[in-house]
Amino acid sequence: MAKAKVTVPTPAEILPGISYKTPEKGWMDVKPDFRPGTYCNPANPKWLEWIGYPYPRAWHVTDEDWHLPSDWKETILQGMEDRLSRFRSLKLFFDICVRCGACADKCHFFLGTGDPKNMPVLRAELMRSVYKRYFKPAGRLLGQLAGARDLTEDVIKEWFFYLYQCTECRRCSLFCPYGIDMAEMTILGRELLSSIGINIEWTLASVAQCYDKGSHIGATPQAMKDMIDFFAEENERVTGIYTPITYNRKGAEILFVAPSGDYFADPGTYTFMGYMLLFTYLGLDYTISTYAGEGGNFGFFMSHEMGKRLNAKIYAEAKRLGVKWIIGGECGHMWRILNQYMDTWNGPADFLEMPVSPITGTKFENAATTRMVHISEFTADLIKHGKLKLDPMRNAHIKLTFHDSCNTSRGMGIFEEPRYIIKNVLPEGHFVDMPPNTIREKTFCCGSGSGFNADEYLETRLRGGLPRANAVRYVHEKYGVNHLGCICAIDRAVLPTLLGYWVPEVEVTGISELVGNALVFDEEIERTTDLRDRDLVGVGEAEEGVEAAEAAEEEE
Amino acid sequence: MTDFFKLHFFVPLAAVLGLVVVAYVGVQANLQLLFGVVVPYMAALIFIEGMVYRLIQWTRSPVPFRIPTTAAQNKSLPWIEKNLGEKLDNPETTKHVVGRMALEVLAFRSLFRNTRTELRQDPDHPEGARLIHWSYKWLWLGAIAFHYAFLVVILRHLRFFTEPVPGFVYLLDSVDGFLQFFVPVVYLSGLVLLVAAGYLLLRRILRPELRYISLAADYFPLFLILSIAITGILMRYFYKVDIVAVKDLALGLATFKPKVVAGIGVIFYIHLFLVCVLFAYFPFSKLMHAPGVFLSPTRNLACNSRWVRHVNPWNYPVKFHSYAEYEDKFREAMIEADIPVEKES
Numbered sequence: 001m002a003k004a005k006v007t008v009p010t011p012a013e014i015l016p017g018i019s020y021k022t023p024e025k026g027w028m029d030v031k032p033d034f035r036p037g038t039y040c041n042p043a044n045p046k047w048l049e050w051i052g053y054p055y056p057r058a059w060h061v062t063d064e065d066w067h068l069p070s071d072w073k074e075t076i077l078q079g080m081e082d083r084l085s086r087f088r089s090l091k092l093f094f095d096i097c098v099r100c101g102a103c104a105d106k107c108h109f110f111l112g113t114g115d116p117k118n119m120p121v122l123r124a125e126l127m128r129s130v131y132k133r134y135f136k137p138a139g140r141l142l143g144q145l146a147g148a149r150d151l152t153e154d155v156i157k158e159w160f161f162y163l164y165q166c167t168e169c170r171r172c173s174l175f176c177p178y179g180i181d182m183a184e185m186t187i188l189g190r191e192l193l194s195s196i197g198i199n200i201e202w203t204l205a206s207v208a209q210c211y212d213k214g215s216h217i218g219a220t221p222q223a224m225k226d227m228i229d230f231f232a233e234e235n236e237r238v239t240g241i242y243t244p245i246t247y248n249r250k251g252a253e254i255l256f257v258a259p260s261g262d263y264f265a266d267p268g269t270y271t272f273m274g275y276m277l278l279f280t281y282l283g284l285d286y287t288i289s290t291y292a293g294e295g296g297n298f299g300f301f302m303s304h305e306m307g308k309r310l311n312a313k314i315y316a317e318a319k320r321l322g323v324k325w326i327i328g329g330e331c332g333h334m335w336r337i338l339n340q341y342m343d344t345w346n347g348p349a350d351f352l353e354m355p356v357s358p359i360t361g362t363k364f365e366n367a368a369t370t371r372m373v374h375i376s377e378f379t380a381d382l383i384k385h386g387k388l389k390l391d392p393m394r395n396a397h398i399k400l401t402f403h404d405s406c407n408t409s410r411g412m413g414i415f416e417e418p419r420y421i422i423k424n425v426l427p428e429g430h431f432v433d434m435p436p437n438t439i440r441e442k443t444f445c446c447g448s449g450s451g452f453n454a455d456e457y458l459e460t461r462l463r464g465g466l467p468r469a470n471a472v473r474y475v476h477e478k479y480g481v482n483h484l485g486c487i488c489a490i491d492r493a494v495l496p497t498l499l500g501y502w503v504p505e506v507e508v509t510g511i512s513e514l515v516g517n518a519l520v521f522d523e524e525i526e527r528t529t530d531l532r533d534r535d536l537v538g539v540g541e542a543e544e545g546v547e548a549a550e551a552a553e554e555e556e
Numbered sequence: 557m558t559d560f561f562k563l564h565f566f567v568p569l570a571a572v573l574g575l576v577v578v579a580y581v582g583v584q585a586n587l588q589l590l591f592g593v594v595v596p597y598m599a600a601l602i603f604i605e606g607m608v609y610r611l612i613q614w615t616r617s618p619v620p621f622r623i624p625t626t627a628a629q630n631k632s633l634p635w636i637e638k639n640l641g642e643k644l645d646n647p648e649t650t651k652h653v654v655g656r657m658a659l660e661v662l663a664f665r666s667l668f669r670n671t672r673t674e675l676r677q678d679p680d681h682p683e684g685a686r687l688i689h690w691s692y693k694w695l696w697l698g699a700i701a702f703h704y705a706f707l708v709v710i711l712r713h714l715r716f717f718t719e720p721v722p723g724f725v726y727l728l729d730s731v732d733g734f735l736q737f738f739v740p741v742v743y744l745s746g747l748v749l750l751v752a753a754g755y756l757l758l759r760r761i762l763r764p765e766l767r768y769i770s771l772a773a774d775y776f777p778l779f780l781i782l783s784i785a786i787t788g789i790l791m792r793y794f795y796k797v798d799i800v801a802v803k804d805l806a807l808g809l810a811t812f813k814p815k816v817v818a819g820i821g822v823i824f825y826i827h828l829f830l831v832c833v834l835f836a837y838f839p840f841s842k843l844m845h846a847p848g849v850f851l852s853p854t855r856n857l858a859c860n861s862r863w864v865r866h867v868n869p870w871n872y873p874v875k876f877h878s879y880a881e882y883e884d885k886f887r888e889a890m891i892e893a894d895i896p897v898e899k900e901s
Contacts, residue, residue, distance in 0.1 A: 015683040018675055022768040026560025052875070086870055088617040089853050095614075096848035099774050101766045102666075102695060105673040111687060122769050138840065145567060147771040173625045177660070177667045177699070178845055179854035184623065211877050212885075221886050222893035247895045290895060291882050304621075305874055312876040320879055339630075340622055344866045366631040368863035381633050411623075413630030413646045413859060420636075437671050437689035441627045441645070467673070470687045 008037060008459045011502055015466075018114045027122060028129070028149055032161035034062050037459030040164050040452065043204035048197070050208040051306070055197025061160075066153065072196040073151055077134055079192045084135065090188055093180045094131045097124065103172035103182070108445050109165045112463030120172035120182040123162050127189050130155060160198055163189045165460060167449035168301075168333075169406035174441055186450075191303040199302055203451035206298040210310050214293040215260035221247070221290035227263045228288070231273045235280075235516075238533070240525030243276035245288060248321065252287035253358065255318050257372075258329030259296040261489030262510070268492040270531045271330060271510030277519055278379065278512065281388070282359055286327070292317035295334040296489060300341075301451035308345040311337060314372075315346050325355035326372040330510050332488035333449065335374060336411030343370045360385040376417040376487055379515060383424045389520040392427045394527060396537040398514070400431050401472065401481045403495070404443035405488035415440050418487050418511050425518040432479045438471035448494035461494065462501050469502035476506050484508050561767055568776035572783050572830075579829035583822045591825045592805055593814040599832035606839025607847065614851055620868040622861040625854045627669075631863070646859050653858050660855055664703075667696040698759075702752035706781075708732055708745035709788075716806035740792065750785045753778060773842055780834050787827040797821040 009017075023030050045056030059067045069075065084091050103120040104110060110118040117123055125147070132139030132148035139148030149155070168183035193199070209218030219227065225247055236242040246252065258275065262268040279286055292313040299306030318326055328338055343349065352371035355364040362381045364373045382388050402422060408414045422431050438444050447465030448457075475481040484495060484506050495508040517530045528539045582591050628645035629638055638646075644665075647653045659665040672692035677685050711728055715721045733741035757778045760770045791797055798819050805817045838844070850856060858864075883890065883897055890897050 011683045015675075016677065016685045018685075020675070020765065022764045024558060026558050027768060028560070085617055086620060088614060088619050088851065089623065091617050092614055092848055092851055092853075095610075096842065096845040096852075098842045098845050099766075099769050099771065100667075100695065100699070101763070101769065102670055104765055106671070111673055111675070116765055116768050119765060119769065125769065145563060145772050147773060170625060173854050174627055175666055175669055175671075177664055178849045179625060179660075179666065179852040181623065181625065181854045184854075214882065220889060221895050222889045225893050225895060248890075249896060290886075290890070291879050309874045309876045312874065313879075316876070316879060338862075340861050343861065344621055344868050344871065348865055362633065366862055369865045370862045372862075377632060380636075384633065384635060410625050410627070413626030413628060414632070415629050416636045417632060435689065437691070441625075442669075442671070467687055473686075 008462060008501075014463065018112065018463075020114045020116075022116050027117060027125075028144065030117075031154060032117075032158050034161065035459075037457070039161060039460075040200035040202060040454050040457050043199035043201045047201075047204040047208035048199065051211050051309075053197075053199075053306075054195065057197060066157070066198070068153065068156070068196055068198075072156070075196050076130075076151060076156070076192050079195050080131065081135070083188050083191070084131075087184070087188065089181065089184045093124065093185060094128050096178050097121065097128070097180055098178075099125075100177065102175050102177065103180075106172050106175050107182075108167075108169070108171070108447055108467045109460070109464045112447070112466040113165070113460065115165075117158075117162050118165055120166075120176075120180075123166060124180070124182060124185050126155070126158055126162055127185060156193070156196075156198070159189055160193060163193065164200060164452070165464070167406070167445045167447065167452065167464065169445035169449060170410040171406065171442070171445065174410060187300070187304065190301070191305075194302050200451060200454070202454035202457075203298050203301045206451070207302060207306060207310065210260075210294050210298065214289075214291050214313075216294055216296060216298055217260045217264045219260065219264075219293070221293075224263065224290050224293050228272070228276075231263070231269065231276055234531075235273050235277055238529060238531055239277065239521065239527060240523070241277065241280060241521050243273075243280040245276060245279075247287065248289050248291065249287035250321050251323075252321065253285040253324050254287075255292075255314075255321060255323040255326045256286050256288045256329070257292060257295040257314055257326060258288070259331035259334055259489035260294050261296065261331075261493050262329055265493065267496065267508055267513070267532070268489055268510065270513040270516070271489075271492065272512075273531050274510065274512030274514070274516030275329060275375065277516040278388075281519055281521060282382070284358070287321065287323070289317045289321065295328055295331050295338075297334060297337050298451055300333060300337055304341075307337060307341065311342055312346045314342070315349050318349070319351050324353040325367075326352070327375055327378055328372050329375050330487035330489065330512060332405035332407035332490055333411075334407075334489075335414070336407035338370060338372050339412040342372070357381055359387050374414060374417070375512060376414060376421060379512070380417040380420045383421060388515075390425055390515075390518040391520050392425055392430075392518055393538075394517045394530065394536055395426045395430065395514050397530070397534065398426065398430060398483045398509070399479065399481050400426060400483045400485045400509075400514075401434050401475045401479075402431070402439070403434075403446070403468065403472075403484050403486040403488075403491060404440050405486055405491055406443060406445045406449060408487060409441055409443050413441075414487075418485070421511055421515060422485060425514045432475055432481060434471040434475050438467065444468040444471065446488075446491050446494050446498060448498070449490055453490065453494055458497075462498060465494075465498040466502065468495075469498055472499060472506055473503045476503055482506055485511055485514065487511055561770075564770060564772040565761075565775055568772045568779055571776060572779040575780075575830060575833055576783065576826050579826040580822055582829075583825045588816045588818075588820075588825070591829055592816055592820075593809065595829060595832045596809055597814070599835040603835040603838055606836075607844075610839050610844055611847060614848070618869045619853045619857070620870065621853075622857050622859075622866040623853055624857045624859045626859050630859055648858055648860055650858060653856060657850065657856055661849060664696055664700055666855075667699055668693065670695055695759075698752050698755045701748050702756060705745045705749035705752060709743075709749055709785075712743065712745065716803050717810040719803075719807055742793070746785060746789050746792075750782070750789070753782050753785065757782065777834070777837070777841060777843055780830060780837070784827060784830045784834065787823055787830065791821070791823050791827060795821060795823050797824045 048056035129149045138146040166186040173181035206216035262272040299310040444467040448461045628642035644655045801817045808815045
């Protein structure tokens with residue numbers, strides 16, 4: 001099939017055109033409209049073969065026939081029954097929703113598309129209606145009157161369309177009076193789809209590469225080393241400090257695990273340079289692994305099981321290398337997993353020791369069982385103890401606001417550490433938060449989380465990111481904010497696209513990058529640029545000033 | 557109006573009106589024994605057994621993962637302090653989980669957080685519109701008024717089922733009826749219940765996106781409760797029934813010495829029958845959100861999974877790509893790139 005060319009309307013076309021009107025027909029009679037730009041491409045069968053998952057086959061979203069396995073219906077219903085018996089959450093969330101609608105305008109996809117099936121309550125109802133039909137007497141007897149409907153191929157297509165318009169950001173669960181979590185239902189719904197061979201390319205390619213090679217980007221060990229060694233040279237060029245790193249080194253004290261996005265593409269790479277500068281500054285005894293070279297976990301975006309299969313490598317590698325504990329880089333869903341799943345899946349990590357900062361002696365008691373510490377916690381502790389010499393003026397060209405990533409916010413609760421770091425590495429008055437209803441636990445998703453970075457999905461991503469971008473625009477216009485900080489690699493990968501579309505004047509940065517800019521080494525060269533080779537405040541201007549003065553003299 | 561709306565709105569409306577007719581006809585046909593004794597006992601039995609059954613059904617499924625919604629700062633470095641609100645929104649200990657649940661159940665914490673978002677046309681904005689978010693407490697107010705009024709009404713009814721009547725019921729009675737502008741004294745709870753339930757119904761009908769998602773299962777309990785409230789109010793203020801006889805019947809039921817009492821008006825039996833239907837319907841409906849919220853894994857767990865191990869009872873081993881397989885695949889390249897290996901060849 002020739003790839004449909006995706007053209008995206010302009011912001012001025014999209015924004016006033018978003019309509020929250022409901023269709024004439026009842027929702028059970030409305031089918032999804034698969035327009036280019038609004039759906040993800042199916043996974044290439046070879047990825048499924050790599051990881052040994054069922055029903056690899058070529059199929060197309062816009063085709064009438066999705067070539068489902070002959071027993072697809074039994075598989076789905078059995079899968080649902082099985083999950084109802086294994087997850088109290090699913091059973092409960094199916095049963096207790098009162099459809100009060102408090103979640104409706106909390107979803108960024110609903111706000112950006114106006115499609116009523118993107119109200120979490122109705123998105124859940126797409127699955128709940130099937131549950132009622134096959135597992136509840138009322139649904140069996142009364143059918144549509146009880147909100148029940150038959151499971152048909154059209155229903156499967158609808159699930160695919162809408163379960164892949166949920167980034168599992170959990171904003172709805174915050175506002176739900178019973179804590180019903182759409183993310184939980186999306187995860188389990190995607191598991192069901194996966195069980196009949198329906199997966200999306202972006203997620204599956206990343207999963208298979210990560211499973212086989214060690215990271216989502218599919219870097220071989222030597223390629224990963226090349227990329228990261230290059231950062232050491234870059235650091236030396238900018239700062240005069242060479243920041244060498246060891247790979248797969250046994251006996252190191254600490255294993256450092258970062259999301260691969262941070263060594264793969266800008267601007268994440270600058271965050272990685274920041275990590276290396278910090279660790280070199282401290283003389284930390286650490287290593288990174290090419291085998292467990294991925295902190296992120298796209299497996300979690302297709303099933304709990306695949307999440308566990310990918311996550312298992314981190315502890316396995318920590319054990320093999322004999323490290324004492326683990327530091328994790330800036331990543332969103334990675335940290336939800338490390339917080340809420342890792343130990344349950346693959347623990348206990350009793351071969352590791354209680355994490356203690358070798359610099360400050362701080363015991364990270366909040367990581368007593370997972371034995372894995374967030375880089376922001378680690379850095380904030382260092383700053384608090386006065387262990388870092390920082391020059392905030394090196395970030396004076398940056399006026400920052402901070403995007404709380406969904407997963408670290410509502411799946412972990414890390415709010416103060418990054419803000420503390422930011423306030424110490426930026427000059428006074430250079431940090432401003434977005435409006436309160438759009439940050440911290442109420443933060444809006446980037447619109448591309450949970451495996452949606454795909455180009456073919458651009459229009460929906462940009463629509464989903466609208467509430468985030470809209471709040472960024474607000475602080476940009478009001479306070480002159482020119483950078484959006486975040487502690488999430490998916491954010492760093494997708495927010496530049498989002499902001500480029502909605503607020504092109506604002507750039508995206510990781511927090512460790514700002515730390516790297518501000519760190520003052522004894523033996524460093526005079527810094528004239530930041531890690532991105534942009535002139536520091538005072539430097540370029542001063543030269544320009546001199547040039548201008550010279551030019552003026554010549555004219556005279 | 558779509559057919560979908562008509563189906564889900566008018567069928568439950570007709571059902572509730574049908575129930576009224578059933579009770580009316582039944583009492584006219586002298587079936588007081590059925591409507592005054594048999595049906596209430598059956599309803600109570602179904603309510604209790606149904607509730608127990610549903611709770612067992614839920615709890616038979618385990619909670620494999622610790623997935624609380626972290627609505628505030630988690631435990632971190634010792635100098636990052638949390639105020640009480642943050643401790644309850646992201647509880648680290650059982651004590652704080654109890655606090656979080658108490659806030660949720662008694663004060664509807666999550667609903668209190670509610671916001672509204674609107675796409676507002678704005679000619680000054682480059683794209684002609686922008687999103688506006690604001691705090692929106694009306695749903696919270698409606699919900700909390702509805703539930704507390706209902707609770708007060710139920711507690712007030714204890715005076716029919718107890719002898720002597722406990723002191724707190726009298727107290728409630730006098731507080732509830734402190735506005736003495738009518739004879740008999742008007743209970744505020746009844747009016748609040750009516751108004752709040754009316755609000756909950758109207759917002760479903762008038763707000764297009766709510767009308768779009770509402771099912772018969774949403775309208776039926778509202779119609780039922782409104783009818784119960786209306787019949788109760790009619791009976792108290794307008795079509796008075798023999799209150800002594802009613803208490804006689806109620807006490808008989810409560811002490812398991814049921815008797816048919818003559819001379820109670822038909823409106824009482826309609827009221828009672830609707831209440832019975834509500835009780836019998838409860839365990840099989842969305843009304844189970846009441847006990848359900850206590851079991852909600854995004855609310856009732858401490859957010860401590862980084863320092864206390866959470867065990868999944870059905871955790872099973874999975875196949876993952878082992879380091880040995882990995883090294884076998886990349887050994888040569890790794891050696892060439894000076895990456896340490898386990899086996900040199």
